Structure formats: structure tokens, C-alpha cells
Amino acid sequence: MSLALVSAEFLTAIAMIILLIGVPLFVIAIIAVVTGYLQHDAEQYLDELENDAPTREEK
Known part of the structure; x- marks a missing residue:
């Protein structure tokens, strides 16, 4: 009831x-x-793309 002691303004x-x-x-x-x-999601997606991309030796 201490709120009653404080003014509304x-x-x-x-x-x-x-x-x-x-x-x-x-x-x-x-x-x-x-x-x-x-x-974070974009970094994971780019890491997946880099890991799945074929390298020059694989082509």
C-alpha cells in the first residue's frame, strides 16, 4: 500500500x-x-559452400 503515498503525477x-x-x-x-x-547463419552457409565446392584438382 506504499503506492498510495506517492502522487499520481x-x-x-x-x-x-x-x-x-x-x-x-x-x-x-x-x-x-x-x-x-x-x-551466424550466413557464415555457416558460406562454410558449407566452400567445403562443397570442387577444387581445381578435382575438376
Whole structure:
């Protein structure tokens, strides 16, 4: 019940600050995870292509 001792304007201001900081950080984290996954997947795909490609001696 300690929230009843705090004014509504103060809680609104705190909520706005949390949203202004938290939402962009969450979006940046999601973008970083997706980018890391795509980079890892691309590296694996290129490694597979390099290993499966015939060399000059095999041609």
C-alpha cells in the first residue's frame, strides 16, 4: 500500500521514463539478436559452400 503515498503525477512520470528508456532498449536488443543470428547463419552457409565446392584438382 506504499503506492498510495506517492502522487499520481510522480507515478506517471516514472512510467514515462521507464517507457522512454525500456522500449528502445528492448527493440535494440531484438535487432541485435536477429542480426547475430543472421550473421551466424550466413557464415555457416558460406562454410558449407566452400567445403562443397570442387577444387581445381578435382575438376
